[in-house]
Amino acid sequence: MTAPIVITSGDPAGIGPDLMLDLPSRYADTALVVLADRQVLHDRARLLGVQATWPQWQPGDAPPTGPVLWHCPAGAPVTAGQPDPATGNGTLTMLGRAARGCLDGHFAALVTAPVAKSIIREGADPAFTGHTEFFAEQAGVDQVVMMLAAKTLRVALATTHLPLSQVAAAITGPALEATLRILCQDLRDKFAIDSPRILVLGLNPHAGEGGHLGREELEIIEPALEKLRRQGLRLTGPVPADTAFQPALLAQHDAVLAMYHDQGLPVLKYAGFGEAVNITLGLPFIRTSVDHGTAFDLAGSGRIRAGSLHAAIDLALELVEKRSS
Structure with missing residues (x-):
């Protein structure tokens, strides 16, 4: 059985949590592990009037057969559209979990929602320059x-x-x-x-x-x-x-x-x-990402478009299939 794909939900105050909310219905039969704060997802779903079921999951549990949630605390209360440097450490922890899981073979690929570099630099790591450099460092790639x-x-x-x-x-x-x-x-x-x-x-x-x-x-x-x-x-x-x-x-x-x-x-x-x-x-693992930023002004508005996330997930699934065959 192919390992699941891991998805990081990005900055908790941005549109990343909004993007996660349609995954249980769109990818009902796809093994996806979403890293996010469960309270953030709950609050965003309530704000948008969306119903989304998230079975809880953590390493050591049975392999998922559909989208599941691996709880990753944001580190501070979150309000949609209001970025807070206090969540920077939580976001870095989320990215580290995803990278290590890919390197250890627990995940077949990684898909990332957008983060705000300035928020992470201000609240967690002044040297942070982005997903790409972070994952390269985690993987020991020059x-x-x-x-x-x-x-x-x-x-x-x-x-x-x-x-x-x-x-x-x-x-x-x-x-x-x-x-x-x-x-x-x-x-x-x-x-x-x-x-x-x-x-x-x-x-x-x-x-x-x-x-x-x-x-x-x-x-x-x-x-x-x-x-x-x-x-x-x-x-x-x-x-x-x-x-x-x-x-x-x-x-x-x-x-x-x-x-x-x-x-x-x-x-x-x-x-x-x-x-x-x-x-x-x-990288020694598959990593795809959306092609847009956190769009704080759209978080919780109901006016986002999820096409890039869907394309990133679909491409990750395609690459995993090519690699396995």
Whole structure:
């Protein structure tokens, strides 16, 4: 029997608890372990007028056959829409439980609802920079890769949350090679793509136009790609970003590697806004996430859309099935 998928409910004052409330009906026959504060879920359901049954579960209990709740105290009273740093330790505990469960083999995959980095930094860990870095540290992994997927489009990032002024300096040959190796390896191992084809974007307009608009393509990107091609990786590029996202070209590739956040993600989110999934590559377990933030202003309002969470869960289930088969 496949291990259950674990879902962290995110910041307790955000929309994460709202998103959890339709899981018992939508995924009634799917083994899901939701980490959340039971009182927070109860209060949010009452606020929204929602009926949701949550059997209680903890490690050592029989494997679940549907959605169950592993109680994880928030650490302070919670009001929807009002973030409180006093809940930061509770949120970190929740993330740690989920990561350790995946590393120990108790969970088949991890799906995360959004957290507020500033709340955790203020209330629990000043060094906290996000889910991705936290899980990498828990797993003892030096480098991970952020990839978002919407429908058939997959976009990975060579750099993530950096000011634009710092991007060029962060793109080095060794870093780019490591990113592409992780991307190709996980497309094989987690997505069951035997020989992944990667479309690599240039950094500069027109991919540098032969050095007239920047030399990063000539001096860094192309040498790194050529080295990896000699090792058997199937890489196209560097190509100009403004012409890369045409259907005919995308159809010939399994993923796109963008050089920076706002080079690739606006196109992806236009293609599947509200239904995109964030996947962390390079971890020893499957981790997917919603593509949006905590939306404190919508918590408890009844006006949220759960499409991204459903897509994240469905992709996690798909990847688990591919891995097991």
